[in-house]
Amino acid sequence: MNRPAISVDGLTRRFGRFVAVDGVSFEVSKGEIFGYLGANGAGKSTTIRMLCGLLRPSAGRAVVNGHDVVKHTWEVKRSIGYMSQKFSLYLDLTVQENLQFFAGAYGLRGQLLSQRLEHALELALLTDRRNVLTGALPGGIRQRLALASALLHQPPIVFLDEPTAGVSPDARRAFWRTIRQLAHEGTTLFVTTHTLDEAEHCHRVGLMAEGRLVALDTPAELKRRHVPGALFTLHPAGGRSKELLAKLRQLEGVLEAQPFGHRLHLRIAAERDEAWLASLLEQVGFGEVGFDRTEPTLEDVFLQVAKEGAAATEGR
DSSP states (O other): OOOEEEEEEEEEEEEEEEEEEEEEEEETTTTOEEEEEEEEEEEEHHHHHHHHHHSOOOOEEEEEEETTTTHHHHHHTTTTTEEEOOSSTTTTSSSHHHHHHHHHTOOOOHHHHHHHHHHHHHTOOOOOGGTTTTGGHHHHHHHHHHHHHHHHHOEEEEEEESSSOOHHHHHHHHHHHHHHHHHHOOOEEEEESSOOHHTTTTTTEEEEEEEEEEEEEEEHHHHHHHHHSEEEEEETTOOOOOHHHHHTTSSTEEEEEEEEEEEEEEOOOTTHHHHHHHHHHHHHOOOTTTEEEEOOOOOHEEEEHHHHHHHHHHTT
């Protein structure tokens, strides 16, 4: 059986009385894109810093590429690539100068350095910008450069902490194309994000809330388990959303009714259909409201998991 790229058992980090990461356990397979999803402050960055050997765990154990993060910290750091939340390259150096600097830190020299440099530039689509000052690059292209720097030594595992925060949608799409290419080539990618649509690109997703890993599976399985039934998006007009929401929540056959921006998300039993929903809306005086059958998103999953967690806490 193949050894997992990352193995985590009961990993915990406390800062005084505050528990930032609370006993999380999971494994990441080789070549997997593993998404670590949660709101700011959920414990994502603290977890990734422990896995990179930058922060000592308070309890539990983590093994990265076969190395214990406490006992063999240096071996962990040598075998991974790490792209932090904060842009860490030098703005007054050119693209190529930044890459050469980090290549030297990884001990790359001579022909090997030249080969890795050209490969990194090609992978990040920066070959024609090699002589441009880094400070003159748009945010999305800087992020590609930061990723290229983390890949120079061809690590088997790459940690990306909020890699597309603050960049344009086009830049985000380009970045994720690169991530998928790396995974296809066998690189393991551990990606933290609070952007729900990005997590759809991951093979599996772990949902973090208040330092705890509250759900873990493929995006499809998370939706099936936490958002069963048929999901519809309703388009109420004239500011009557609250009135409609209150009535729907009282009806048999309605599993969930929640605001979703200016619309409503309505989840009904799987055996119900569009005709049943149209009749239901007519019954409560909203026959003019339009609706569309829709597929659940990870946002629906996250809201449902949060609701389940709150209900469990109240029941203690």
